[in-house]
Amino acid sequence: MLVAEIDETEPNEPSADDKMPRTERGRRTARKLIDAAALEFGEHGFHDASITGITRRAGTALGSFYTYFSSKEEIFHALVEDLTSKVVETSAIEDEPARPMLDREREISLRYLAFAREHKEIYRIIDQCEFVEPEGFRNRYELIAQRIFERLQDGIARGELRSDLTEAHAWAIMGMSSMLGLRYGSWGNDESLDEIADIANSLLRDGIALPQGKAD
Amino acid sequence: MLVAEIDETEPNEPSADDKMPRTERGRRTARKLIDAAALEFGEHGFHDASITGITRRAGTALGSFYTYFSSKEEIFHALVEDLTSKVVETSAIEDEPARPMLDREREISLRYLAFAREHKEIYRIIDQCEFVEPEGFRNRYELIAQRIFERLQDGIARGELRSDLTEAHAWAIMGMSSMLGLRYGSWGNDESLDEIADIANSLLRDGIALPQGKAD
Amino acid sequence: MLVAEIDETEPNEPSADDKMPRTERGRRTARKLIDAAALEFGEHGFHDASITGITRRAGTALGSFYTYFSSKEEIFHALVEDLTSKVVETSAIEDEPARPMLDREREISLRYLAFAREHKEIYRIIDQCEFVEPEGFRNRYELIAQRIFERLQDGIARGELRSDLTEAHAWAIMGMSSMLGLRYGSWGNDESLDEIADIANSLLRDGIALPQGKAD
Amino acid sequence: MLVAEIDETEPNEPSADDKMPRTERGRRTARKLIDAAALEFGEHGFHDASITGITRRAGTALGSFYTYFSSKEEIFHALVEDLTSKVVETSAIEDEPARPMLDREREISLRYLAFAREHKEIYRIIDQCEFVEPEGFRNRYELIAQRIFERLQDGIARGELRSDLTEAHAWAIMGMSSMLGLRYGSWGNDESLDEIADIANSLLRDGIALPQGKAD
DNA sequence: CATGAATGAGACTTCATTCAT
DNA sequence: TATGAATGAAGTCTCATTCAT
Structure with a gap:
């Protein structure tokens, strides 16, 4: 995906x-x-x-x-290539160094969800790559994971993220976004994408455990 | 997946x-x-x-x-069907009501990762379903998401999880597991699956943000 | 047929x-x-x-x-072979030298019609012979035509039939019976076979032209 | 056929x-x-x-x-379809109201015999219809029988034919023509088709019985 | 004799690609 | 450049017949 x-x-x-x-x-x-x-x-x-x-x-x-x-x-x-460049175009975000890193992530998620909802065929097309151009299929994932990982490191450097984040975190995050895009973008029509983006962002920020010693 | x-x-x-x-x-x-x-x-x-x-x-x-x-x-x-039943068989976990919910989740992740590493072909096979039996493809995802959501509700009832979890959380979690299984199970050989399971579990538990007012 | x-x-x-x-x-x-x-x-x-x-x-x-x-x-x-022998069995008529030849023909027709009505599948089976055993297919027709021709000659000898009858007359008569068997025996259910046999017999006897100088 | x-x-x-x-x-x-x-x-x-x-x-x-x-x-x-249209084309006869009906029938027979002799494969092809397109097979016969019956009725109206002719007569006549076409057209080479047409025509006209009170 | 699995030649059909106009 | 006919390799599937139990 x-x-x-x-x-x-x-x-x-x-x-x-x-x-x-x-x-x-x-x-x-x-x-x-x-x-x-x-x-x-x-x-x-x-x-x-x-x-x-x-x-x-x-x-x-x-x-x-x-x-x-x-x-x-x-x-x-x-x-x-055409689809990819459209995604990139849609998702490109201007640099605003002051903006909190996780806010920026939220916007990336939202734009991606919106793109998937508008181009519903995208998953069905991209998934074909696994067999049509397996190299490209894997490279694409690795490239994206790499980008995410770089942003994570940036977030650590800024002191906004935990310092123990690894490449595997990047893959996990990519999986999350990808699945939400499939379910609520490509397959969905009615759900509020803003809410989905919020959910993804909060999961990312705080996890799902009930904070100890904090009221729910 | x-x-x-x-x-x-x-x-x-x-x-x-x-x-x-x-x-x-x-x-x-x-x-x-x-x-x-x-x-x-x-x-x-x-x-x-x-x-x-x-x-x-x-x-x-x-x-x-x-x-x-x-x-x-x-x-x-x-x-x-055959592969599915093998996954189920492998992943079936006996009920231990006393065990903390997130520990249980960690074990499910780990078993699943191990299965994917042992049956590396599984993603390439399951992904084909999207075109061969699209109904089944979608149903499978929906069924799994549903199961995860039920477990989340159970965790809420036990007071272990935040009470605002939704179906979308379930889909996000499923995406996370699925992608990690692809990368570290199906594609990987050397990474410690225990560590991957730990990472997934900690992301789930606490998110990635640096806890406020806590030293890193 | x-x-x-x-x-x-x-x-x-x-x-x-x-x-x-x-x-x-x-x-x-x-x-x-x-x-x-x-x-x-x-x-x-x-x-x-x-x-x-x-x-x-x-x-x-x-x-x-x-x-x-x-x-x-x-x-x-x-x-x-099995069907053929059944037809023969059904249609076998005891010799009654005194009986007018065309009466005898009428009975043969009637029995054959009845057989076709009872064994509706017979045409569909026999017709297959044309390709399965082409020799047999043709031989069967020739044999039957020969039999009819012999009966015609017999009728001539008895002074009951016109003396100019040829083998071609025999083929024409066979075609007539065969088609009536198909239509009213094999395909039909309700028509009176007695009437069909009468019609065939009268056509054979007198043709269809309005007798000259005879009231209709 | x-x-x-x-x-x-x-x-x-x-x-x-x-x-x-x-x-x-x-x-x-x-x-x-x-x-x-x-x-x-x-x-x-x-x-x-x-x-x-x-x-x-x-x-x-x-x-x-x-x-x-x-x-x-x-x-x-x-x-x-192609063969059928060729038959039709070949057999089409211009209307000559004055011409005696049975003469016209003789010409139709003759043309048909000639066609069968020229296109010897036609029976083997048409017979296949019984299984390849059973509907068409039966419809074709019924259509032809209907045409013949209409001509018979016309002949009756003109006072040339016996007034008791039925649909079954039409089927009998069709069977006669069909069988003669098979035997002397499709299978035969040497017989005079003119003679065959004469035979069919005389059978149709007068039957085969020795005319009563007439010298043979 | 009965059973039902195993075999493989042969048929129909599809479709990416080439070619002539 | 556009058109649509031509090509043939390759694949799926059937089924009469053989064989092992």
């Missing part, structure tokens, strides 16, 4: 660069194909999705597909 | 409709096929797995597959 | 004689299988009929089939 | 749903496939015919078959 942290290290894979559309018309066709692919892959999954299905949704001829992408894998990859 | 909580109505037999083997020899063959399927699906994923691949691994003729299962979907389902 | 005239030239094909059941129990099982085959072939046709279907209907194990028949073709052949 | 009377709503195009070829090249390929199917089905019958056999005869790749037909059933249906 995807969570909000990613940003692109390698801006543009060099694969099939010669297929980049040169005309405006071409650019529109490529765009239609990617949008159609999002629907097709989201609905059927990578393997049951068909090029035919994509071109039918896009309203182009079958042959045109290969003008822009040289394989099913390639358009899938392009789609994932 | 799967976490430890599920339990099942029909615990063990592969559920092949009217194809239940009637002899001992048949039961062995069906078993060989399911075990082979675990490898094949784990390695290639549902769609790239082939019946041929399964029977080759099982050492049976192609046709024998259809003596016990009527489709790839069916053996997949049987395999998932 | 089959019409009433056949009788066996070669009483028992020598194929698989060693499979003739020796015990009473065996004879019953073979009988059950043939009866089941009539249903199965009648319902599905030769190719879509399955040995499994036959044994299921017969209530025997799959393997038992091959105790009595060595192939699907063989039981089909046996079934056709 | 088929006889000459049918007519169709959509006369000629292979009725392949949404697979209609859109280019001239496509139309040629579809045509090649149907022609090949006539040979393949005629030689082997529906079930033993294989798509491979069809495409091999047509000189196309296996996959091309599915560009135009989505199943063996579908091309079979298209073939039957």
